[in-house]
Amino acid sequence: MAAADAGLDSIVAGVRCRDVLADLSEFLDGNLSDDRVTTIRAHLTDCDRCARFGGDVAATLASLRSNLRVPPALAQEQSARLRASLRREQAG
């Protein structure tokens, strides 16, 4: 567990929380080198705050993707007007 009063400057498993935070997106996207992943995993194992936060951000993104990935359909009239405006353009 990181020292509570050092906040984001806490160093756990040799890495500052702020640096883990900076790499969080790249970590979640799987874009980091194997070495960096190992280092961050070691930090997350011992740092509750970063581990919990990383889990929360990952869960938020998963919710975003699963709820909103499929775009809402256009209303039929909206589609028809889009098509009509294109037809006018294409005819001209």
Added chain:
Amino acid sequence: MPGEARVVSDARAVPDDDAGLLRRSASGDTAAFDIIVDAHSTSVSRFLTSLGVNDLEDALQETFIAAWQSAASFRGTGSVRSWLLSIARNVHRHSLRRRVDEPMEFVSLDALAERAGWGCDPAETRRADIAIARDELEHALAKLPVDEREILVLRELEELSGEETAQLLHLTVPAMKSRLHRARLHLAAVLRQADLPHTSTGSTHGRR
């Protein structure tokens, strides 16, 4: 099985990829362009919505008319969808430049992380095991600055690659990543702030 894909002879059903359809559109093939419109109008509409356009229908029509007019200029360096989204973005930027340029409050990444719950009491941490409702996410997205909203739509929802997104937004890949990271933290922060009145006021009433 060979030939199976060509059983249907209707022009609308001939197998073709987007780039091929766009090439046909550039030669005046309106049926090919209709397929493009059908396939991508919902994505373009959502993207325009995320940018905060005033008149969605007008912007949608303008985007597809511009795409029809400039079909021959498609170079095939990215997907047709990202090309369409790029046109939509230009349409929006022309009509809403004042709004895009309006100053936003700058919040440091540290502050965003703390607002999003880093280091907070676990009892006040957002329920990671409970899915966030669709309307809650939509409201949170709507509260983000437009540049953060658009990058979340492009990367998380449209699933454009990092390179395509960077190209569309006229950013370097590292700058795109940096904006995406900020946008993700900001989204988490807005969601948590929306949740806080319930968690803090209800902390003594059964919140575990």
